[in-house]
Every structure is written in C-alpha cells, then in structure tokens.
Amino acid sequence: MRLSRYFLPVLKETPADAQIASHRLMLRAGMIKQSSAGIYSWLPLGYKVLKRIEQIVHEEQARAGHIPMLMPTLQSADLWKESGRYDAYGPEMLRIKDRHERDMLYGPTNEEMVTDIFRSHVGSYKDLPLTLYHIQWKFRDEIRPRFGVMRGREFLMKDGYNFDLTKEDALHAYNRHLVSYLRTYERMGLQAIPMRADSGPIGGDDTHEFLVLAETGESEVFYDSEITDLKFGDRQIDYDSVDQCQAVLEEFTSRYARTDETHDEALFNAIPEERRRTARGIEVGQIFYFGTKYSDAMGAVVADRDGTRVPVHMGSHGIGVSRLVGALIEANHDDNGIIWPEGVTPFHCGIVNLKQGDAEADGACESLYAALTVLGLEPLYDDREERAGAKFATMDLIGLPWRITVGPRGLKNGVVELTSRRTGTSEEMPPEAAVAKIADIYAGVL
RNA sequence: CGGGGCGUGGCGCAGCCUGGUAGCGCGACGGUUUUGGGUACCGUAGGUCGUAGGUUCGAAUCCUAUCGCCCCGACCA
Missing domain, CATH: 3.40.50.800 (Anticodon-binding domain)
Known part of the structure; x- marks a missing residue:
C-alpha cells in the first residue's frame, strides 16, 4: 500500500477522552473512531489488525477441529425465555422490539441459539463430539463503557460451543480449548495466563480466564512467578488425544494463578514468598464447562448407544477479538507509539x-x-x-x-x-x- | 446506577466568575523553503459557542430543562 493512497488519519495531538495508552494510540494512529459510547468504527488500519487476529483465531480453531459458522447478531427473545436467561441477564442485554412488537435482542452471547440449532439437527451420539464456533459482533449494554475497544458495548468475539455425550468428553473439549487458546495467544505475540475464574451469568463449575498482564488491566491478579516461564512453543499436540491435552492443562494450571474474584489468600501464601506476584491483567478469553444447563432447559438430547435420550454436555469458550487489539497495544508500545508483534502487524x-x-x-x-x-x-x-x-x-x-x-x-x-x-x-x-x-x-x- | 466533570472551527484549548454577538495552538488549503527525526515563513478557508426554553436593550457567558460524552465507584469478553 502506498500511504499517499491510503486512508490513515493520524492525529498529532491526543484526544482528551482517551485515558489509557491503547485507546490513545488507536485514536492517534487512525485505527478507530468513536461513534457513540462504547461503539467504534474500525478505520482501515484498525480493521486490518482486527482481521489479522481473526485469521489467527480461525486457523487455530481449524487446527483443533472446531467448525466455523455464523449466527445472527439479532435474536428472538423466545429462545432466551426458554433458557430462563431473558429475565436473568438483566439490563446488560439490549432489548429491541420489531415492527410487530416482537421481543428481540442484540445477542450478548449465543448459547441459546446454538443449542437450538443443535437440537434441530442432531439426534444421535454418532454425531458427537461437535464443536461449533463463530466470530460475530456482540452487544452488552455496559453501564459504563471505557478504555476504548477494551470495554466497548459492541465488541467482536469468537465464541464456541462444544456438544459431547458425556462429562468426560466435554472436559476433554474443555482441555482442548485451553491448549488451542494458549497457542492462539502465543501466535499473536501475547502471553495469556489461564487463571481460575468465576462463571458469572454463563453458569457452570469449571472455568478459566486467560489474562494478559498489563498495568492498565482491570482485574487484579495473583500468581506464582513460575507460570510466566511457561511457553507453549512449537510443540505438536494431537488435539484428539485426551492425555496430551490433559497434560498441557495440568502444566499450565497447576501453579497458583487467580484473579481477585477467586483469590485465596491462604493458598497464595503457601507459595514461596519470592515467587508471589500481584499484578493487573486484561481478560482476553474464557472457557467454561457447564454440563447440561442449557441442554436440560432447551431439550438438547441425543440417543445414546442404548437408544436412551440423554441431554448433551456442553461448554462454551470465548476470545475477545476486538479487545485483543487493545490488549496487544497495552502490552506492546512505547512513548512513540505502537509496536506490533509480527503475527498481527497490519x-x-x-x-x-x-x-x-x-x-x-x-x-x-x-x-x-x-x-x-x-x-x-x-x-x-x-x-x-x-x-x-x-x-x-x-x-x-x-x-x-x-x-x-x-x-x-x-x-x-x-x-x-x-x-x-x-x-x-x-x-x-x-x-x-x-x-x-x-x-x-x-x-x-x- | 451513585458521585464528579465536560460539551466553543477537523483536533487540543482559552473566553464564562465580573453579559456588550469569539480567540489561540495544531491540522487543512495555496505559496516559498528541498529539507535524513513532526522545518520555517507568508497567505487563505473554516465556528456563531450540544439542543430547547427563559431572564435581559443585549447571552458562549446568568437560570431551567434536555441530549451527548468523559472520569471515580459498584458490574462485565
């Protein structure tokens, strides 16, 4: 590209609204323009980075055997009433009425919709395991959007959903995602540490968040310094191998690493003092296993070998694609501007x-x-x-x-x-x- | 949602307190300079002060309402 023919509206002065480095630099580098609170246009340079990240995510999903698709941004409220989350989700969900006064919503996530697709077309254990994902815009009506694209109301997320016959299979899917995510972040030049997390409105018991250490991170994190020495590197993993995925999970989650939500002072203090670290982190992804929460509520069942209809075990997994652009800049910049890792440079x-x-x-x-x-x-x-x-x-x-x-x-x-x-x-x-x-x-x- | 703040040319700001119809820097545009880390000089264009109402002879300035945006907190990929 010749710069004289490109559209790169760089700013010499820093816009007053931007408080943190990534937001400031994204505005100055002509990557985004705010449209309203927490909603941004992606100008050509920002769009390019977004696409590079998306590409890496797609490639790594393919490597893990996950299947891409695309679900709509606007959803009917009916599905959410069925799962019980229409009321549970609260005002963060943007609710809309169409011309026929039908309740619609701008999807904050897609468990209901993907479960509906699943139950419509899958009826046998022979079709399992199955993991579907998409990269689609989400909307969560944050009370207070801030930090540019790191806490926008509209954001681009990769969200995936696994369907398995048994809990064991679903836990393997969980582990497989952890492995796949480690690789994904490393390719972008980021170290994202899996930390035990709270499940929030998604529900479920098993969940890890992936955090990138950065001074401007929103979460306080506590970890054993040994964890930052771990590298996924070039290792070849058979994503179908339960043992291999399990081994990676154990390697990367056996040391203490938690956010303030799940922090346990006693466990933390059991680490040798010189290895205890307190820092801040940006959450760039999360994986969940939530069992049959949605399949029970929505009747997503398959016939097992005996012909018994059993609810499928599910999990969901997300990577904050648009947030990653901000996180990458937080982790890679100096006084003069951004420093892109080779993997994501525009x-x-x-x-x-x-x-x-x-x-x-x-x-x-x-x-x-x-x-x-x-x-x-x-x-x-x-x-x-x-x-x-x-x-x-x-x-x-x-x-x-x-x-x-x-x-x-x-x-x-x-x-x-x-x-x-x-x-x-x-x-x-x-x-x-x-x-x-x-x-x-x-x-x-x- | 509680607390605080701000809306004045594209961007960053001053003017508001002590009403008398806008000013600075950057940018843009046209020249000169031909420059190895945001050069210098000359010139030009561009706003009626978020919106609505009120007070007043007169409102960017005072009052009321409203919309928008930002910051702190509680909440979240």
Whole structure:
C-alpha cells in the first residue's frame, strides 16, 4: 500500500477522552473512531489488525477441529425465555422490539441459539463430539463503557460451543480449548495466563480466564512467578488425544494463578514468598464447562448407544477479538507509539523514502515495494511529500515492526537502512539483503 | 446506577466568575523553503459557542430543562 493512497488519519495531538495508552494510540494512529459510547468504527488500519487476529483465531480453531459458522447478531427473545436467561441477564442485554412488537435482542452471547440449532439437527451420539464456533459482533449494554475497544458495548468475539455425550468428553473439549487458546495467544505475540475464574451469568463449575498482564488491566491478579516461564512453543499436540491435552492443562494450571474474584489468600501464601506476584491483567478469553444447563432447559438430547435420550454436555469458550487489539497495544508500545508483534502487524514493513521526488530514491523504493510484494508481504510505502521526521514519526506511531529507510546518501553507497521498531537498532545493507532479511523474519510467522 | 466533570472551527484549548454577538495552538488549503527525526515563513478557508426554553436593550457567558460524552465507584469478553 502506498500511504499517499491510503486512508490513515493520524492525529498529532491526543484526544482528551482517551485515558489509557491503547485507546490513545488507536485514536492517534487512525485505527478507530468513536461513534457513540462504547461503539467504534474500525478505520482501515484498525480493521486490518482486527482481521489479522481473526485469521489467527480461525486457523487455530481449524487446527483443533472446531467448525466455523455464523449466527445472527439479532435474536428472538423466545429462545432466551426458554433458557430462563431473558429475565436473568438483566439490563446488560439490549432489548429491541420489531415492527410487530416482537421481543428481540442484540445477542450478548449465543448459547441459546446454538443449542437450538443443535437440537434441530442432531439426534444421535454418532454425531458427537461437535464443536461449533463463530466470530460475530456482540452487544452488552455496559453501564459504563471505557478504555476504548477494551470495554466497548459492541465488541467482536469468537465464541464456541462444544456438544459431547458425556462429562468426560466435554472436559476433554474443555482441555482442548485451553491448549488451542494458549497457542492462539502465543501466535499473536501475547502471553495469556489461564487463571481460575468465576462463571458469572454463563453458569457452570469449571472455568478459566486467560489474562494478559498489563498495568492498565482491570482485574487484579495473583500468581506464582513460575507460570510466566511457561511457553507453549512449537510443540505438536494431537488435539484428539485426551492425555496430551490433559497434560498441557495440568502444566499450565497447576501453579497458583487467580484473579481477585477467586483469590485465596491462604493458598497464595503457601507459595514461596519470592515467587508471589500481584499484578493487573486484561481478560482476553474464557472457557467454561457447564454440563447440561442449557441442554436440560432447551431439550438438547441425543440417543445414546442404548437408544436412551440423554441431554448433551456442553461448554462454551470465548476470545475477545476486538479487545485483543487493545490488549496487544497495552502490552506492546512505547512513548512513540505502537509496536506490533509480527503475527498481527497490519503491514509487514514500512518503506520510508527520505527524499520524495529524487529519481534514485523513488526508484529504489519502488523496487523494494515490488520485491516485498512478490514475496507475499505487504509493505506500507510512505511516498508522501513530507519531511523525513514526519515520516519517521508516523511509522513509529502506527508501529510496523520493521522499517526500511531509503535516501540518496545511503543509495550512493548502495545501502538502505533496516530498523527494528522494537529495539530501535538500525543496520545498513543492500536493498536485496533487506528484502531477504524481512522475508526471513516472516517465514516463521506467516 | 451513585458521585464528579465536560460539551466553543477537523483536533487540543482559552473566553464564562465580573453579559456588550469569539480567540489561540495544531491540522487543512495555496505559496516559498528541498529539507535524513513532526522545518520555517507568508497567505487563505473554516465556528456563531450540544439542543430547547427563559431572564435581559443585549447571552458562549446568568437560570431551567434536555441530549451527548468523559472520569471515580459498584458490574462485565
């Protein structure tokens, strides 16, 4: 993309409303525009990041054997009356009447709807196990939206639902999701720690939240410092293997890690003092096992081997896709702007032409642009008639992890400059070498 | 929902207390400067002060209502 043809409305000054870094930077980098309290438009740059995150989520869901679909945002209240949550959910649920005075609602989650789909079409144990998920906009009418997209009213969430014949099978699905989520977050360059959580209005006994440590996190968290040394890494997991998934669950949840909701002072104090940590965290996902709560209420039953009709065991699982954009920035920024991890960056590298209009510099930039594009990479070429300082400032603000700086002085010696946004270190090399290095960096990411 | 605050050109703000029909910086646009970390200078356009009502000879300024937004708290992916 050439910046001169893109839509990137960056702000030099910080909008007064934004209190925390991610919100401020998303506004300044032209990623979002607030439409009303807790509701945002995603401008091109923000939309790109959102899509990258979505893509990673889809890929990791596929790896775990989960099946994508799409349910509507607007739901009929009838299903919710059936489950009993129409009254239980409270004012957070946005209730709407259509022209026929029928009760509708903007879905805050989809347990009822997916259960309805399930019961309409699945009647046999032979069709199990089954995990369906979608990535869809949700609406929860928060009393007080804040922190930009981290606590919006409208938000994009991946929510998945597993259907299993037995509790054991459903617990495996639970474990499988935990494994899959660990991998998902790591691919985005985030460490998200599973912590024992409260089930809230979803219901159920078993539940873990995934928290990203950040000073601006909304939850207070308590954990054993050993847990931050755990890495999922490259390990190959057979998602159908009960033992393998169970082993990962045990590895990642055996150490103390809880939010203030479930914090147990006595257990915490049993950890050696030098390993006790108190911090703040951003919740970016949660997994639940809730048994037959919805299948009982809504008659989601299958015939087992004996022909007995039994309610299915279910769980649900969510990843806050839009919230992750904010969480990623909270975890990756400095005074100059955002620093995207390679896995989610909106553009793979920036090209800064220090002297626009200089035939040699222009030509070198075009060649770099073409060479990177051919390799399947997406560069952002700043070809504006701006001073170098302005271009650098923009690049730093929008946070592309790599920048190639091209100017007449360097070209005279046959070199361009490759700079890491994260470390700030620059290296001079021939243009072809810079392309090769960028290709190499992303070879392990794409 | 309780407490607090704010709505003035695209953005950030001043003016309000002590009424006399708007000002600054940034940005935008047109020039000059050809600049290697948000350059400098010259010039231009752009608002009638969230909305409604009231007080007054006169309201951005005072009063009332209303809408919107933000912050703290309680609640949540």
